[in-house]
Amino acid sequence: MTKADVVVRPTMLAFFSPLWCKLLGEAKARMRLYVATEVPFLCHEMAIDSVCMEILVEMVIKYEDDGLELEAGFYPEHKRSMVTILFNNTQTFRSEIKKVTMRIVPFEYGLYPPETIDDNAKRINFIKKKATQLLEILQGRTSNFAHSALKKTCLAIYYCTSSKSLCRFAEFQESVPIKVLALVAVIIRSILMTFKKHGVAKNETLCGDEIEDACNNIMHLIDQVWYDNYHGSKLNKMLQEWAKAGMMGYSAREIARPETEEWQVILN
Numbered sequence: 001m002t003k004a005d006v007v008v009r010p011t012m013l014a015f016f017s018p019l020w021c022k023l024l025g026e027a028k029a030r031m032r033l034y035v036a037t038e039v040p041f042l043c044h045e046m047a048i049d050s051v052c053m054e055i056l057v058e059m060v061i062k063y064e065d066d067g068l069e070l071e072a073g074f075y076p077e078h079k080r081s082m083v084t085i086l087f088n089n090t091q092t093f094r095s096e097i098k099k100v101t102m103r104i105v106p107f108e109y110g111l112y113p114p115e116t117i118d119d120n121a122k123r124i125n126f127i128k129k130k131a132t133q134l135l136e137i138l139q140g141r142t143s144n145f146a147h148s149a150l151k152k153t154c155l156a157i158y159y160c161t162s163s164k165s166l167c168r169f170a171e172f173q174e175s176v177p178i179k180v181l182a183l184v185a186v187i188i189r190s191i192l193m194t195f196k197k198h199g200v201a202k203n204e205t206l207c208g209d210e211i212e213d214a215c216n217n218i219m220h221l222i223d224q225v226w227y228d229n230y231h232g233s234k235l236n237k238m239l240q241e242w243a244k245a246g247m248m249g250y251s252a253r254e255i256a257r258p259e260t261e262e263w264q265v266i267l268n
Contacts, residue, residue: 010081124199159246
């Protein structure tokens, strides 16, 4: 199939004019901000008619107030398709987070068998056992919110140099948002579960309900730390330091380099 054979539909950016594409790009960023800081897992039916539509309308009003003349024939005729684009991009966003995390997790958690193990089946079994042990260790331990894997994942995703980076929003410039920490933690857990099951990396789709439940549980653990007078202030300081590192430009070399965990909190 050639490009000429592709049918351009209203649910595709290619359908829209350059200025509308720019508007939708900004709306996508605001949707990603909403997912990162408010509701990580959106219900399609509710989101389409609520937050997706609200953000689209806000962007249209902003462009009009700024004196930008949006081409006719796209809005409101295709606003339903526009909000579908916004919603679909939130799913893409979570997939992007998982891809980045998948590269970081094996290195940071040592999910590699010793070189002395040559047999492939034994190598896979070693990784399965290691992942199982890690999940048991991580279960309910609030100190793991300071693990270098979380820091490096947060910085690689939210403080990268990409035009999609959320660090251009004020919400990320002073501190890493708490819900970002929770979302990254639950995706790390999901990846470790994959290694426990298969012994190798698999591009498995995130199960919305399962991940959402895990995210709620992790938020409960984070709240235990956050509202503790001593540990809460340490968590707050740590997240501010992460944001500072991100805003100053956290290099790929630093993301790949192991680091010593200095921040330890165990409330359980």
